[in-house]
Amino acid sequence: MRNSRALAAAGAAAAVLGLTAPVAVADGGRVPNPSNIVALPSVIARGGQLTITVDGCPNGGTATSNAFPRTNLTPINGANDTSKGTATIDADARPGPYDITVHCSGRSLTRPAAFTVIGGVRGGIGGSSTSGATPTDVAIGGALVAAAAVGGGVFWMRRRAEKRI
Numbered sequence: 072m073r074n075s076r077a078l079a080a081a082g083a084a085a086a087v088l089g090l091t092a093p094v095a096v097a098d099g100g101r102v103p104n105p106s107n108i109v110a111l112p113s114v115i116a117r118g119g120q121l122t123i124t125v126d127g128c129p130n131g132g133t134a135t136s137n138a139f140p141r142t143n144l145t146p147i148n149g150a151n152d153t154s155k156g157t158a159t160i161d162a163d164a165r166p167g168p169y170d171i172t173v174h175c176s177g178r179s180l181t182r183p184a185a186f187t188v189i190g191g192v193r194g195g196i197g198g199s200s201t202s203g204a205t206p207t208d209v210a211i212g213g214a215l216v217a218a219a220a221v222g223g224g225v226f227w228m229r230r231r232a233e234k235r236i
Contacts, residue, residue: 132175
């Protein structure tokens with residue numbers, strides 16, 4: 072029984088080495104290891120685009136975070152072992168710091184608090200509402216126009232009366 076356990080352990084070790092050897096040979100005998108995750112800009116509004124650069128990722132990979140969907144990283148031509156990707160921050164992401172986890176060549180690396188999401192502004196719609204004028208707004212505007220018309224009429228009538236004398 073002891074021989075079968077030793078044989079099973081040796082078989083498992085050989086299987087693990089057999090799976091990692093092609094990766095090492097494909098990359099010049101060195102197993103790639105992701106490092107140095109850079110996220111720019113480091114402070115970003117919801118809906119903005121974040122550029123992620125990773126060293127030690129020659130074949131590309133993916134980047135994930137709670138603030139954006141899975142993003143593909145592609146190798147940069149002429150840059151040894153560096154990959155890059157662009158992620159769009161979710162419109163409903165909560166303000167605060169977020170981690171980025173990178174997966175390259177079967178290995179993972181997480182950078183805590185890699186970037187910070189800030190609360191975005193709702194530009195282009197006046198900053199408050201998009202429903203238009205309310206009935207109260209219309210009533211106030213109508214009253215102001217009527218008051219201006221009455222005041223202008225009274226002023227014109229008084230000026231006319233002064234010219235007759």
